[in-house]
Amino acid sequence: MKIIVCCKAVPGIVTEAKIAPDGRSVEYRGELFAMNECDESALEEAIALKRAHGGEVTALTLGPITALDILYVALAKGADRAVRIDAQTQDPQRAGAALAAALKKLDYDLVLTGAQSRDTLAGQVGIATAEQLGLPFAYAVVDVQTAKSGTVTVRKELGSGRYARVELLLPALLCVQTGIQPLTYVPPARMMRARQQPVRSFSLADLGLDAEQLIPRDYRLVDIFQPRRASQVELLQGSSEEIATSLLSKIKEAL
Secondary structure, X not given: OEEEEEEOEXXXXXXXXXXXXXXXXXXXXXXXXXXXXXXXXXXXXXHHHHHHHOOEEEEEEEOOHHHHHHHHHHHHHOOOEEEEEOXXXXXXXHHHHHHHHHHOOOOOOEEEEEOOOOOOOOOOHHHHHHHHHOOOEEEEEEEEEEOXXXXXEEEEEEEOOEEEEEEEEOOEEEEEOOOOOOOOXXXXXXXXXXXXXXXXXXXXXXXXXXXHHHOOOOOOOOOOOOOOOOOOOOOOOOOHHHHHHHHHHHHHHHO
């Protein structure tokens, strides 16, 4: 089975976060990038499926040259190949279009993505990618089982403690929940070997796309702001009787 895992590089340790002067972006200090946690769980699941049933795993990311770090992590964990799309966008629909264009150039039976990324929390990239490719998909997958040839059976969350078991025809796409597999530690020696492996790269031109096609459509970012404080906390001091009297007085004022 050929499995492709879509991974996203997200800020690792972030400090000094603040709203930029333009009011439409966030400035922060953070030089390290890490693999998005849901995507890392998807990668671990892909490697587990490879161990159980054979095949190969390819890690695919959309991002700048700094995103190579997460691909090296994927290779060190057990991925066979790594591919990077040399482009950037935070719009889930546009990201899905770019990933779908790259997937059309690759061979796969199963595509795994994380359920959502921790920086935007949109939860739409996997669904948008499946829609672009016309693939059957399942969201919030917590268990993957291969069944008879040509299908995959999964268990997915429905909410309120309910689950559904779904059988999908391959090729298919699964949006995986965090925790589907325990995350593994990568020894430094294995990381050093992974950095020596080649990483295939696609430009937008290679995919038949251009920069304008990655610009968000049909909406615009209006404002970014701190949560507005609706009330002020006041600590009451004194004896029990004084606190009770003051609290009763404030309740009467509020009513």
